[in-house]
Amino acid sequence: MQTLKRKRRTMSPPVIIAGSFLFLIFVGTLLLKLPIATTTHISWIDALFVVTSATTVTGLSVFDPGSTLTIFGEVVLMVLIQCGGIGLMTFAVAILILLKKKIGFQNRIYIQESFNQNSVGGIIKLVKLILTFVLSVQLFATLVLTIHWIPTFGFKEALYLSVFHVISAFNNAGFALFPDNLIGFAHDPIVNIVLSLLFIIGGIGFTVVVDIQQKKSFKQWSLHTKMMVVGTIIINVIAIAFVFLLEYNNPATIGSMPLQDKLMVSYFQGVSPRTAGFNTLNYGDMEDPTILVTMVLMFIGAGSASTASGIKLTTFIVIVLATFSFLRKRSEPELFGRSIRLETVIRSLAISTISLFIVCFFLFLLTVTEKISFLPLAFEVVSAFGTVGLSMGITSQISDVGEVLLCMVMFIGRIGPLTLFFILMKPKNVHYRYPYDQVFTG
Amino acid sequence: MQTLKRKRRTMSPPVIIAGSFLFLIFVGTLLLKLPIATTTHISWIDALFVVTSATTVTGLSVFDPGSTLTIFGEVVLMVLIQCGGIGLMTFAVAILILLKKKIGFQNRIYIQESFNQNSVGGIIKLVKLILTFVLSVQLFATLVLTIHWIPTFGFKEALYLSVFHVISAFNNAGFALFPDNLIGFAHDPIVNIVLSLLFIIGGIGFTVVVDIQQKKSFKQWSLHTKMMVVGTIIINVIAIAFVFLLEYNNPATIGSMPLQDKLMVSYFQGVSPRTAGFNTLNYGDMEDPTILVTMVLMFIGAGSASTASGIKLTTFIVIVLATFSFLRKRSEPELFGRSIRLETVIRSLAISTISLFIVCFFLFLLTVTEKISFLPLAFEVVSAFGTVGLSMGITSQISDVGEVLLCMVMFIGRIGPLTLFFILMKPKNVHYRYPYDQVFTG
Numbered sequence A, B: 001m002q003t004l005k006r007k008r009r010t011m012s013p014p015v016i017i018a019g020s021f022l023f024l025i026f027v028g029t030l031l032l033k034l035p036i037a038t039t040t041h042i043s044w045i046d047a048l049f050v051v052t053s054a055t056t057v058t059g060l061s062v063f064d065p066g067s068t069l070t071i072f073g074e075v076v077l078m079v080l081i082q083c084g085g086i087g088l089m090t091f092a093v094a095i096l097i098l099l100k101k102k103i104g105f106q107n108r109i110y111i112q113e114s115f116n117q118n119s120v121g122g123i124i125k126l127v128k129l130i131l132t133f134v135l136s137v138q139l140f141a142t143l144v145l146t147i148h149w150i151p152t153f154g155f156k157e158a159l160y161l162s163v164f165h166v167i168s169a170f171n172n173a174g175f176a177l178f179p180d181n182l183i184g185f186a187h188d189p190i191v192n193i194v195l196s197l198l199f200i201i202g203g204i205g206f207t208v209v210v211d212i213q214q215k216k217s218f219k220q221w222s223l224h225t226k227m228m229v230v231g232t233i234i235i236n237v238i239a240i241a242f243v244f245l246l247e248y249n250n251p252a253t254i255g256s257m258p259l260q261d262k263l264m265v266s267y268f269q270g271v272s273p274r275t276a277g278f279n280t281l282n283y284g285d286m287e288d289p290t291i292l293v294t295m296v297l298m299f300i301g302a303g304s305a306s307t308a309s310g311i312k313l314t315t316f317i318v319i320v321l322a323t324f325s326f327l328r329k330r331s332e333p334e335l336f337g338r339s340i341r342l343e344t345v346i347r348s349l350a351i352s353t354i355s356l357f358i359v360c361f362f363l364f365l366l367t368v369t370e371k372i373s374f375l376p377l378a379f380e381v382v383s384a385f386g387t388v389g390l391s392m393g394i395t396s397q398i399s400d401v402g403e404v405l406l407c408m409v410m411f412i413g414r415i416g417p418l419t420l421f422f423i424l425m426k427p428k429n430v431h432y433r434y435p436y437d438q439v440f441t442g
């Protein structure tokens, strides 16, 4: 009884994670409502929406950030993106390290929860490694982009734009300071390559990055790393091919472009939907099948313990493998000479079910509150859930109630649907089992 | 090696089931193309479409059956519906019983596959019981409807209409001989009650009906029966409430009706989508949220071993239970003091995954082939997959390629997605297990 009472009094990691995000959103909204943050008046709801979008690294916006925000407002946005992206927990620990304070066991548990790490021991080392890696990559990318942009914008502006877009890309936020996002750079290979590499690295998951850094050959990699690397390559190739083939003859998108630009835009719009959310094309002009494929990609998302949301690529792969192994009358899924526990399959099932439920539930509410046609609305909800930030162009038409609903979707998408439900549900750790009974399914 | 070879030569139950449906569709299409079957010329594709729709008890139609078909054509439709609905296998065995031929072990295996029955012993008894039950219910309902319709149509026409609509309702086919389906009977309580009871009984699954007949108290029922009965009541109450509340103020549907008609129409359109497919409202006029709820209901469907398709209500319940038990850190789902095997959970996962894949895949193809807006198209595909037959009114606008695609969806929906994939995949029955490795999900 004594230990039970003590447990209840301390907050659980899911509560801490959710609370930290809420705190960031609260402070951010106050800052963005300051007169020095914007060039024109914005409503509280609009401020809340854009701050939630930045903190959850989504990138949806009800106004054009480049023209509406002052430098101060843009810096607030950048800080929120960096905090929300590389993870509040890493951030908190980084400050603790800088202040040379002792990191308590409790704190390490939270970090463990954030990064899915199994042993508490390696956490501090992991955090240091991550921060070093993040800063090196961001610095290098900023250097490249600044040099590339100096001829167009001059040194000062080029540096500022580079810092903002590198932070936005690495954290998979998808915010850009140009009124048409990155459509103006559709034909610019440097911008396309630098930004896409940034969001692919940021979205693949820090455990994968660490694994690749520490073990040099494919064979030594963990199953998770192999799955993420091979899975990312396969799903990106498929996605690029789909965009290319489906939009090939669409004059509103890539139809009238020369072949090499068709390929570059298809590449960018193939890899971007699994959480980055930048666009070099107008999604309102795309064909319905491309929109459908994009929605599936947004729902799947990228890697666990990354700047990405969605159900995650590994969850998707586990479900596909489990389905195949069932059809082949094998009980446990297998890949690369390793078996996956049924526990992991059930976890993937739970994640996907809750995620589908959340998307359908909020889409349902939005069809009630909004007078917007179905497909753009569905696209918006999936985009918010996957914290992607792509839109068919309806974000600014959404009502105040709708904006609050989308904020909730982005928040749930970012903290993860399981985190939310672990907060809401009490575990039932009793040791009995009822007798089995047969249920006919399908 | 010897047994392996012999196994491959005999056809497996999934192949027999799929083959029987294809044979019925083939013969049906030939019959419907006979000049005596229709009042006007119909194309081969249109004949194939309506025959597939009837055999798979869907109810989608590219022409108005009441005015396009002759009595001969309508009888062909009725026979196809009865065969496709109560199951080709039962039908085949019934004929064997009538001819007093010995039913081979092989035949009984096929029936076992059709009805999910575990012991081969009780199959013949079960089939007799089912046929007696089906005929009694259909006769009684025909009697009631004929008496009710005599004042309007006269005896002969009333009897004929009753037989057709009773067969269509019991088999969950959703075909009606009136140009507006059942909209003309929206305010007729007898028609509403008789037809809805028929399709609810037909859709709950024969094993459930048998279980209820044999065991008088709730406590004695199997877990499957309890799940189906309680689940059907709960999902129907929720569905009715949704239709009522969402359409309450819609002048194009129930908005201008008196309260009791509002309730009756909501009742009918709440219980119909989970596979019956009759409509007393025009779905083209419904609100988007009602359409979304209806799509979810159509995807879920009714009972296993019934005239219904969809993933099945039990599959849906098992997935919801598994998700909850995972969140409460229990490994196996529980209900009514019984545990459900993880095997059943994985089976449900496989069914749902394949079903979602099939719906998304064919919807994708249709967005490429058709110039119809997204929501009506998605509604049509889900309706075909659940062999429901509701439509937002676009069936006759679909291209020839689109019709063939929808035929494939109806066929897969009716034989069951697992049946299809068991035909396509070879089992891998080897006895080893790789070492486990951790995968981070979600």
Ligand SMILES: [K+]
Binding pocket: A057, A058, A059, A172, A173, A174, A275, A276, A277, A387, A388, A389
């Ligand atoms: K994003």
Ligand SMILES: [K+]
Binding pocket: B057, B058, B059, B172, B173, B174, B275, B276, B277, B387, B388, B389
């Ligand atoms: K039907």
